[in-house]
Amino acid sequence: MKVLKFGGTSVGTVESLRNVKQIVESIDGRVVVVVSALGGLTDRLISTAHMAEKADQSYTSELLAMKSRHYDIVNTLVPENEREDLKSSLDELFGRLENVYKGISLLEELSPRSLDKVVSFGEMLSSRIIARIIDNATLFDSTEFIKTVNRFGRHLLDSDRSNRLISHTFGNCDFKVAVVPGFIASDSDGITTNLGRGGSDYTAAILAANLGADVLEIWTDVDGFMTADPRIVSGTKVIPDLSFTEAMELCNFGAKVIYPPTIYPVFHKNIPIYIKNTFNPSARGTCIYDIKDRKSQDNAIKGVSSINDSCLLTVKNDRKIKNLASRLLNNLTRNGISVLLVSHANTPDSITFSLPQSDIERAMEALSKEFEAELETGEFHSPVVEMNLATIAVVADNMKSFAGLTDRLHRLLNENKIDVLAYSQGQPETSVAFVVPMDKRTLSLQTIHDEIFAMIPTVV
Ligand code: ADP
Ligand code: ASP
Ligand code: MG
Numbered sequence: 001m002k003v004l005k006f007g008g009t010s011v012g013t014v015e016s017l018r019n020v021k022q023i024v025e026s027i028d029g030r031v032v033v034v035v036s037a038l039g040g041l042t043d044r045l046i047s048t049a050h051m052a053e054k055a056d057q058s059y060t061s062e063l064l065a066m067k068s069r070h071y072d073i074v075n076t077l078v079p080e081n082e083r084e085d086l087k088s089s090l091d092e093l094f095g096r097l098e099n100v101y102k103g104i105s106l107l108e109e110l111s112p113r114s115l116d117k118v119v120s121f122g123e124m125l126s127s128r129i130i131a132r133i134i135d136n137a138t139l140f141d142s143t144e145f146i147k148t149v150n151r152f153g154r155h156l157l158d159s160d161r162s163n164r165l166i167s168h169t170f171g172n173c174d175f176k177v178a179v180v181p182g183f184i185a186s187d188s189d190g191i192t193t194n195l196g197r198g199g200s201d202y203t204a205a206i207l208a209a210n211l212g213a214d215v216l217e218i219w220t221d222v223d224g225f226m227t228a229d230p231r232i233v234s235g236t237k238v239i240p241d242l243s244f245t246e247a248m249e250l251c252n253f254g255a256k257v258i259y260p261p262t263i264y265p266v267f268h269k270n271i272p273i274y275i276k277n278t279f280n281p282s283a284r285g286t287c288i289y290d291i292k293d294r295k296s297q298d299n300a301i302k303g304v305s306s307i308n309d310s311c312l313l314t315v316k317n318d319r320k321i322k323n324l325a326s327r328l329l330n331n332l333t334r335n336g337i338s339v340l341l342v343s344h345a346n347t348p349d350s351i352t353f354s355l356p357q358s359d360i361e362r363a364m365e366a367l368s369k370e371f372e373a374e375l376e377t378g379e380f381h382s383p384v385v386e387m388n389l390a391t392i393a394v395v396a397d398n399m400k401s402f403a404g405l406t407d408r409l410h411r412l413l414n415e416n417k418i419d420v421l422a423y424s425q426g427q428p429e430t431s432v433a434f435v436v437p438m439d440k441r442t443l444s445l446q447t448i449h450d451e452i453f454a455m456i457p458t459v460v
Helices: 014-025 041-053 059-077 080-107 112-133 159-171 200-211 244-252 260-268 324-334 357-370 372-377 405-415 438-455
Strands: 002-006 031-035 137-139 148-151 154-157 177-181 184-186 192-194 215-220 241-243 273-277 286-289 303-316 350-356 384-395 422-425 431-437
Touching: 002 014, 002 200, 014 031, 014 059, 014 112, 031 112, 031 200, 041 059, 041 080, 041 112, 059 080, 059 112, 080 112, 112 137, 112 177, 112 184, 112 192, 159 200, 177 200, 200 215, 200 260, 241 244, 244 260, 244 286, 244 303, 244 384, 260 273, 303 357, 303 438, 324 350, 324 357, 350 357, 357 372, 357 384, 384 438, 405 431, 405 438, 431 438
Parallel strands: 002 031, 002 215, 031 177, 137 177, 215 273, 241 286
Antiparallel strands: 148 154, 184 192, 273 286, 303 350, 303 384, 384 431, 422 431
């Protein structure tokens, strides 16, 4: 069995949906097809919710535009004898969405729960349509088997419960093509939730792992995983093969092509991931797998990625607190804050972490709780924060074999008048990372990319 995921970029237009139909119908065995909302629709659902929140009545014309976009696709791609039935099912969804917007507008209030409800309509709508476009397809409702719990104000996957429900749902069902809305989920009370922006990739990986798929294919709008984000760096190339760890590291450091938690479930089951282009299906794409016996030419630097809007948090260390570094790190990670790097560049008198800027308030709160007593005695100094930074990572398995690379890149950035505010060697040595001012992000990425892919033999 194969699991295929088609992102918003692949299901946005009549032309792209024709490709999706062809790709899926050309597969012999059973296939699970996970779909995103039509390209750009989730953003539009959100911006319309904000209009309603301000009681701006133009939300109704936005709703009409969204409606006609879906109905245009139905009128072009769905056989005539199935259209009325499908349209009445879409009417029912749009009627519910309109009521949600009306409620938001009347109350002039948009709670996280209402917003979760609003965004869920994107995948509900697209999956209903796609299940009618593809021959022999059966539609499934992912809110019945993808379950989340709330932690640190976010929805996290409830793996055990989801796995039990997926086995139950798919174990008792005979299908040729299962169409599943990505991204959306529900909590233990049945309230609609989701797996976070970009989460359809994750839905597909959870299903692939549970159902023991032979392969997970992520179909998108580029020829594969590239050496850097092609929208901001010129001269990028497709990376033919990546190990799971390399892919995880690139995604954790911002490569948007795969939603970061996606890789873990399939890595755990050793299921390969292919990144493929819906608009160029014959291109091989990128294969992500467990590379045990790497050929020597594969021992190359794979790519560069960046997390925008990072910040640095520096704590003075005057040795009054035992194990300060590990207490800081444990506290941050226990509170769900992703530490992007622990700096090697600081003096022994301080410890520096790079974090996503959006986590800084929670980080400061967590640390002031943890060190409450020491703050009072003056043993702990309130952290110093620097905002508006980017964390850039260079990724390869066995980073150690590239002796002198960190120093060389550091020097290169300085030569280009880019201040390196912190840097690190990743654990377990799959990356080196640099923190630079946000307004130097593009220049840093381009400089590093040009240097590395000229200097070191790549697999591309
Ligand atoms: P989808 O709608 O298919 O989920 P996304 O927009 O989430 O598509 O992801 C695909 C996009 O990711 C590409 O169009 C590309 O611009 C961007 N991207 C960022 N970094 C990379 C990278 N290293 N390799 C390929 N694409 C990347
Ligand atoms: N539609 C959702 C989003 O735009 C999920 C996804 O596309 O993966 O974030
Ligand atoms: Mg995506």
